[in-house]
Amino acid sequence: MFEETGPEWLSEEVKTGTTIIAIEFDGGVVLGSDSRVSAGASVVNRVMNKLSPLHDKIYCALSGSAADAQTIAEIVNYQLDVHSIEIGEDPQVRSAATLVRNISYKYKEELSAHLIVAALSLAMNRDGSSGGVAYIVTIDEHGTEEKVVLGNQLPTFFDQ
Numbered sequence: 001m002f003e004e005t006g007p008e009w010l011s012e013e014v015k016t017g018t019t020i021i022a023i024e025f026d027g028g029v030v031l032g033s034d035s036r037v038s039a040g041a042s043v044v045n046r047v048m049n050k051l052s053p054l055h056d057k058i059y060c061a062l063s064g065s066a067a068d069a070q071t072i073a074e075i076v077n078y079q080l081d082v083h084s085i086e087i088g089e090d091p092q093v094r095s096a097a098t099l100v101r102n103i104s105y106k107y108k109e110e111l112s113a114h115l116i117v118a119a120l121s122l123a124m125n126r127d128g129s130s131g132g133v134a135y136i137v138t139i140d141e142h143g144t145e146e147k148v149v150l151g152n153q154l155p156t157f158f159d160q
Helices: 066-087 093-126
Strands: 020-025 028-033 037-039 042-045 051-055 058-061 134-140 143-149
Touching: 028 051, 028 058, 051 066, 051 093, 058 066, 058 093, 066 093, 093 134
Parallel strands: none
Antiparallel strands: 020 028, 037 042, 051 058, 134 143
């Protein structure tokens, strides 16, 4: 049985996540979100608007890395504008959701690969025993994809 004050989890502070709420009414919807953006235990922005327009009447609530989410929202906004012009009407929410899902997956995959290559390049530059080429493998539910980045294609971050 619960104590008089209720279950313990009701009184514990939640330290992760984004607070987002939506309430549908006859003919529309009201959206709301908190404004705090954190990186680990640090608050990096206290007043970010996480409600981002994807089209005139389609919004999404950003979560995760603010820069990544904002970039994805801007890409989807552009693609929905083009799609709207092509079909001659406003896009459906389903189209926006599909674009967000597909783009965020590919964007994060590509960004991750770029970060891996950059980290390898920096490490290989510092370590005289490392070097050559960078081997990258991406693994997901569909399988694996292997890539090789040749030494002359590795990024440089300072004059050598």
